Amino acid sequence: MTTKIIHFMVNGRLERAEFGADCSAADVKDLFRAAAEAGPQHILKIYNTSGSVVNVCPQLEANSEDSCYQLEVVATDLQSVVMSAELDNMENRLLHMESKVMEEMRKTPDFICELKQQVECFKRKLETVEHLSWMGLFKDHNEQQLCKFSPDPRTPELSVQEQRQQVRRKFLSMSSLQVTEEVREHLKTPMFDNWQWEEAEMLVLLQVMYTDLDLLTAFHIELEVLQNFLFEVYCHYNSIPFHNFQHCFCVTQMMYGLIWLTDLRSKLGRTDLLIMLTSALCHDLDHPGYNNVYQINAQTDLALRYNDISPLENHHCAVAFGILSKPECSILRNLSSEQYRHIRGGMIKCILATDMARHNEILNKFKVMQPGFNFSDQDHKEVLMKIMVKVSDISNEARPMAVAEPWLDCLLQEFFNQSDTEKLKGLPVTPFMDRDKVSKPSSQTNFIRFVLLPLFTELTKLFPCLEKHILEPVRRALEYYSDMERASKEEQETTKP
Numbered sequence: 001m002t003t004k005i006i007h008f009m010v011n012g013r014l015e016r017a018e019f020g021a022d023c024s025a026a027d028v029k030d031l032f033r034a035a036a037e038a039g040p041q042h043i044l045k046i047y048n049t050s051g052s053v054v055n056v057c058p059q060l061e062a063n064s065e066d067s068c069y070q071l072e073v074v075a076t077d078l079q080s081v082v083m084s085a086e087l088d089n090m091e092n093r094l095l096h097m098e099s100k101v102m103e104e105m106r107k108t109p110d111f112i113c114e115l116k117q118q119v120e121c122f123k124r125k126l127e128t129v130e131h132l133s134w135m136g137l138f139k140d141h142n143e144q145q146l147c148k149f150s151p152d153p154r155t156p157e158l159s160v161q162e163q164r165q166q167v168r169r170k171f172l173s174m175s176s177l178q179v180t181e182e183v184r185e186h187l188k189t190p191m192f193d194n195w196q197w198e199e200a201e202m203l204v205l206l207q208v209m210y211t212d213l214d215l216l217t218a219f220h221i222e223l224e225v226l227q228n229f230l231f232e233v234y235c236h237y238n239s240i241p242f243h244n245f246q247h248c249f250c251v252t253q254m255m256y257g258l259i260w261l262t263d264l265r266s267k268l269g270r271t272d273l274l275i276m277l278t279s280a281l282c283h284d285l286d287h288p289g290y291n292n293v294y295q296i297n298a299q300t301d302l303a304l305r306y307n308d309i310s311p312l313e314n315h316h317c318a319v320a321f322g323i324l325s326k327p328e329c330s331i332l333r334n335l336s337s338e339q340y341r342h343i344r345g346g347m348i349k350c351i352l353a354t355d356m357a358r359h360n361e362i363l364n365k366f367k368v369m370q371p372g373f374n375f376s377d378q379d380h381k382e383v384l385m386k387i388m389v390k391v392s393d394i395s396n397e398a399r400p401m402a403v404a405e406p407w408l409d410c411l412l413q414e415f416f417n418q419s420d421t422e423k424l425k426g427l428p429v430t431p432f433m434d435r436d437k438v439s440k441p442s443s444q445t446n447f448i449r450f451v452l453l454p455l456f457t458e459l460t461k462l463f464p465c466l467e468k469h470i471l472e473p474v475r476r477a478l479e480y481y482s483d484m485e486r487a488s489k490e491e492q493e494t495t496k497p
Contacts, residue, residue, distance in 0.1 A: 251281075258392065
């Protein structure tokens with residue numbers, strides 16, 4: 001019988017375990033528990049050399065001392081813990097109270113149903129959200145890894161308004177909690193994984209961005225007003241595949257990260273930082289999921305209102321300042337008229353710059369300025385701010401592939417929805433959105449090669465520190481999708497009759 005030898009570190013010491021191929025999973029776990037001096041009630045996690053969690057099972061790959069695993073006791077199995085008499089007594093009283101209420105009302109009260117729903121949601125979150133995996137309850141189900149939590153089929157569907165109010169309640173209840181230093185630091189990097197956070201949590205993190213950049217103090221913004229503003233922004237993003245609130249969060253988080261990575265806090269004034277962060281936050285407000293080409297060809301209300309000139313971007317600006325016009329949401333209400341005009345003008349310029357029809361015009365301006373860039377020159381600063389918003393807007397490929405690739409799937413879904421509608425209405429079909437002509441890799445290789453790389457390269461010339469943070473990941477993404485495209489073509493060749 002073949003014996004497998006596993007080397008691993010636990011509690012700061014090197015250990016080894018030996019077991020045969022016919023060993024059961026329970027036996028393997030007992031071996032590791034004994035080495036960790038853990039009891040049957042403890043939950044173990046084992047990590048490979050790259051830091052990924054692997055299953056504690058007989059199929060665990062043998063290794064050497066140089067490539068040993070890391071074994072951790074991460075939590076206690078809560079189901080095996082005996083509750084104290086006080087907790088037992090409390091639970092019994094609650095059960096008795098619930099049964100009495102049900103007897104009197106003949107049905108479960110709404111507030112109890114809501115509490116149960118929240119408990120179930122929290123349980124699902126503990127099992128599916130990786131940043132809570134320290135509790136040891138995380139279940140890495142592939143089908144759940146990058147999607148929203150699916151509601152319990154027995155739970156009645158909430159209306160959009162009810163869902164929003166639920167998010168608001170969660171946001172406000174969590175907003176006073178201290179965000180850990182580890183999360184704060186991670187928030188400053190392109191490595192941040194948006195898929196692991198709920199909408200209410202994203203609102204808390206947006207609040208952290210404004211707070212940590214000292215914008216509340218600098219512009220006399222009351223916390224309650226900022227919270228109202230962030231929530232109204234959330235409400236004005238539509239539930240569409242790509243240009244939704246999560247995209248808004250990602251763009252704002254990337255902008256926040258770039259501000260820290262490039263130390264723009266020491267190069268630009270607080271007003272410029274406020275303009276850039278708020279522009280990123282508002283840049284796609286009320287996006288309908290159909291681009292400017294569609295708006296113009298279909299002669300929509302937006303195209304008619306804005307005379308075919310950047311209809312979406314003009315609309316995003318108008319919605320943003322509609323929100324800011326509400327006193328309870330106006331984070332600019334304590335500024336002078338001159339300050340307000342300056343910030344409004346800067347935001348309009350930055351948001352209008354996200355129209356890809358103007359991409360080459362803005363990039364070429366920056367190329368001319370870049371060799372002799374002067375942070376004291378207002379024109380130079382304005383172009384840089386536009387570039388920063390543009391980079392943040394199309395920065396998904398600078399993120400880890402596990403974060404970036406699902407975003408591409410979302411984008412293609414929105415693209416295909418548009419081309420399907422164009423075909424149904426007899427409008428010109430946008431070529432790069434046609435599901436009959438576009439593949440996942442082909443959609444990215446040209447975009448990365450001709451749009452992302454030239455843009456990111458120019459910004460990296462001004463800020464060399466960004467090479468490893470955004471430029472190298474984009475180069476790797478190009479290589480990844482180029483390999484995928486070649487493999488797809490080869491497969492098509494071999495399957496030809």
